[in-house]
Amino acid sequence: MPNTQQPYQHAHRESGQYDTIDAIVSPQNQLNILSKTEASRLLDASQGGLYTLFRCCALAVLNSGNTLDDGKELLERYPDFAIRVIQEERGIKLEVNGAPASAFVDGKMIHGISEHLFAVLRDVLFASSEQRLLSTDKTATPETITDAVFHMLRNAKVIRPKVDPNIIVCWGGHSISVGEYDYTKKVGYEMGLRGLDICTGCGPGAMKGPMKGATIGHAKQRLGVGRYIGITEPGIIAAEAPNPIVNELVIMPDIEKRLEAFVRTGHGIVVFPGGAGTAEEILYLLGILLHPDNRELPFPVVFTGPASAQSYFAQIDQFIATTLGAEAQSRYKIIMDDPAAVARYMVNGMSDVRAFRKKTDDAYYFNWQLKISPDFLQPFEPTHENMRDLQLQLDRPKHELAANLRRAFSGIVAGNVKDAGIRAIEKHGLFEICGDRSIMEPVDQLLSAFQEQGRMKLPGSTYTPCYRITH
Template identity: 60%
Template sequence: MSNQNRVDALVAPKGSLEMLSQDEIYRLSEKSDSLHDLFHRCALAILNCGSDSDDPEAMMDEFDDFEISIIQQERGVKLQLRNAPASAFVDGKMINSVREMLFSVLRDIIFSQHEYILDRGLEHASSDKLTNVVFELLRNANVFRRMQTPDMVVCWGGHSIKRHEYDYTKRVGHELGLRELNICTGCGPGAMKGPMKGAAIAHAKQHIKNGVYLGLTEPGIIAAESPNPIVNQLVILPDIEKRLEAFVRAGHGIIVFPGGAGTAEEILYILGILLHPKNADIPFPLVFSGPKESADYFEQIHAFIGDVLGEEAQSKYRIIVDDEVEVARVMKQGMEAVRQYRKEHKDAFYYNWKLHIPEEFQRPFEPTHERVRQLNLHFDQEVHLLAADLRRAFSSIVAGNVKAQGVACIKEFGPFEIDGDKSLLAKLDALLEAFVAQQRMKLPGTAYVPCYKVITE
């Protein structure tokens, strides 16, 4: 063990992958292989959990001497760590939750990248095939369990939120936990951590020993939003589209807390799906909520949705301000409607097979300047298709803000240019300006330089 903020350690698996093939070990160990780079970046993010930074480049620079390698032994594998962040250890021993998440990284990267070769093998896959892939990724991570009734509440919201907003997410999580509901989030800090923390305390009060705190992330975002230590089930999906599908397939209802571009992306994703005619009769409780100080934020979001997607989209959710008890009650009641529907249609409680997700929401969108300029941001199309491209626009901003590849793209070629219907773009630009003014794009105290330019003239 070294001094100060670095630790060397040999770590054995706990609760995850123990055996690897020789080919898998070679690819993960060979520094020239892309799989090694992916594993290295994700592992460092796990070990750096609890960090106050959302700058992946800064993390990589700070721990540029970090090394991880796989040691093959007769009884399985171990991980050799050198110059690892000391925050992952107590008196030289790795924290158990961190150790489990570290081997979850190994498990998910091996399964998704090695077994499916997702960047090549699914390019022309059907919508049903992609849904089955998401199912298999979650099943491989042991996410599914027997349950008497739907109980998984997905909580979305920003990593960069004010303290009073964070405290409110904890209060909501506490009320959900008291009603024996479980929590799924994007696994990072802020609105992703608060509900889990509140629910964990409530579960302890209710003597619930098997509470679920499911975290779903993806390689491009994990370094900027390192998993919080409350997560007890971590799954790394290959891309944002499969991550978003995993949320709505595994979850039974969604609460949206205040956030920035990533939260807007999530809102447009779920609204685009619920607006599809095939999903008209499928119950899916959706609540927007925050403390009284965030009322203006939700008014802005609500107005934007009405202006660009219409009143039908606004009818798909309910806004509840500063009332954590009512949020939890509404979600609990919504679970009963989900239960009845799943029973009547013989659909599983653990995976929402009946929900129709159009291919426009499933195909990976890797933002480049050309692809962003080609987005169809015009009103002369079906509303769910407009939601799909608006979602891609916000996804591009997230990539330019925090994802390593997107940040590099912005550095080389300048801001993404978002073009389309000028009246629509004026609404979009106003919403984004509000996010910037409210410091929702980056953590407070971090100077924000926009990675986008909305063409309004």
Template identity: 60%
Template sequence: MDDHTNTGTPVSGAKISTRVYPAGTLNMLSREEVARLSDATEEVGEVLRQCALAVLNSGEQGDDAESMLRAYEDFRIQVHQVNRGMRIDLENAPACAFVDGKMIRGIRELLSAVVRDIVYFHTEIGPNPYFDLAMPEGITNTVFEILRNARLLNAQREPNLVVCWGGHSISGEEYDYTKEVGYQLGLRGRDICTGCGPGAMKGPMKGATIGHAKQRTLPGHYVGVSEPGIIAAEAPNPIVNELVILPDIEKRLEAFVRLGHGIVVFPGGVGTAEEILFMLGILLNPANREAPFPLIFSGPEAARGYFEEIDRFIGLTLGDRARELYRIVIDDPVAVAREMTRGIDQVREWRVHINDAFYFNWLLDIQPSFQQPFEPSHAAMRSLEISRELQPHQLAANLRRAFSGIVSGNVKPQGVRAIREHGPFEIRGEADIMEALDQLLRRFVAQNRMKLPGGAAYEPCYRIVS
């Protein structure tokens, strides 16, 4: 039930002040739990405010987080304990989240997920010594607990979750292709998990809804996995019906690979390259050599050159062993869906054989270099070791961090401010690796995969130094 102070048809830039009651996983809490949530909202106020604003603004075009935050700098959110449990008070919220003065049901659910995840981490996990965030086991337990609290883990569900990675700003042809792949996956009963935003994160979900409808397998599961640093630039798309927000990019990436049973990578930019290197670095770890994990790179014919460039870069930096870990499928959505279905069948057989859970990949070994948060300061970026003297999975970890820094400098508010104040990040390493990295990034720029918010001409936030 909603109690609004404003009604009418939303117009661009209009704002609404309102009171709403939670939906989804926050609709049944004890009075003590509500009290803790209410008390913690002041501690996490700005993070909660920004994430709540992002989901209230979901469905609107644009990826300029700073511009959105400026437009709604007077937006406020408060959580109160009331007789019915919990009430969320919103002041000057985007009117696009409402229809005839009533909050859209899906956005109300996403807003409840924001409160649940942001506050839960600070009240239940942060103070609890069981979740030792300095140790690999503690980090994995943290990821598990956040996903369980979000009710994303279902022991009765067969392996069928396909993670789809790709850019939030892609061409119309590439977007249509992601929809067709999603449709073919939906026809085969596969659920979809993405980074929850637009572009290659929305397309597979949109296609899968049609496939699920045709097979009468509704409701489908459309899982969005985000983190506070990126959600403002990649607000959840309207199809996401299960949202979870992890504390940082590393835990977000771990959630993808622990939850998912296979991954399809569509064309994207530096964020997609970061995700690829994260996955390859894990699979290159000798401890994971036997574990099946289907990984497919795919796009329309127009994206062939993009994947050839990615493949060449991987071969040069990580070697032929890394290139054996994925398959490139061009312009064939049916082949992607069939290959993924075969791969997930193998995952199921493997999990049964080693007695691992279907709903969470406990036995996948993820090294601390992929788990510990990387803060992309100028000093941290400059000191990254990028050399073939490292083991391939260790080199993948540092390359992943380099791409993470570029993502921050491009779109994350704190990274954009750091570049504005101190100039571009420096990335140093072996000459031929730096040359390959520079070539890859130039290719991204030429293909408009390094767009800046607002459509401004791209000015690199990095400088390559060999």
């Protein structure tokens, strides 16, 4: 279908040193009608609307393909950016002013970016209408929260019945070396050859590589268009804008629901080298798998990278051994420098998942049986007080310790790349993370290694720590 964007005359202009475009965008097989109530929700935040949230997410999508992992800087680059809904008899259009010129070709918005833009509109509106999705009420039950995640994914049409398990979630850093990135493409290619679909955090680096490789594998096997699912959330989308391969984009309301969406939707997980965000994801996953109710549940997990990443995964493995113990180590397999072996391991894992789901009469499309305790479901706000009050003691139950370690790394990610986190650090100083020496020393060593290896920020960026480790 051709693009139907209608650029204004003389649309090009400059916002500081960055070229921008004004345009009117029509939906492409996406949300194309709004009720008056929905349209009113997109008012300025001062009027009780969602405009600020919608504007930030929309700008991040329009910035796709540009190297930037600082949410605050993105907003400052395009201070004049504005977006509004135009209601017409036949549906809606979006008017954008001061949008990054890179989102357009010859004055017309790139088709994939247009799809992502309307996905933002769809998810922001749906979440706002479903109060359980935005609730921070500590009394909300795990069942209520999981049901909300299900409805969000179903509304985005990510959930598809009558399809055998084949979705592999790929985690890894947005700031990785060229060799590591090429390796993620090779793994994606081998999985694509075997008919596996890919789900990632939708950004660059290890989130883009597996999708890019899988497209070639799918094409060679004449499998048609594969599924390249990107799951993000408003706080992180500016730092990890959706890569252009994503053809199913979902914006979850917060990081906890984003993480739950990964493990409920995916049938197995491949972890590539990364930084603090990847450590957060690993701790979330292991904390869940360590829950006694999940002991028998098949969930294939592989840590993998090129030979050059051998020491990286040795350090991750040692960190897990020191903090969470041997049982946590037993829940994943390390396969180095062998993309085909990773893909075969995942294919075999899919057979186990399918057999278990069939035996227990569970859905293939959503992992209802996975037990997730409230510590992993309740949104964590990384304020200075909350970061300082985290309980990081070795005598706590392992799944609870994993939950609090996950929160610590989540706070570091917020201080590194999220607009709100960066501003909090500028105003109040460094986050302070305190706990038992036997835990904090491995945490400090791991984070120091991430810094030395350039895994905290994109190449060429100067990293300033947003945290202080104390015992």
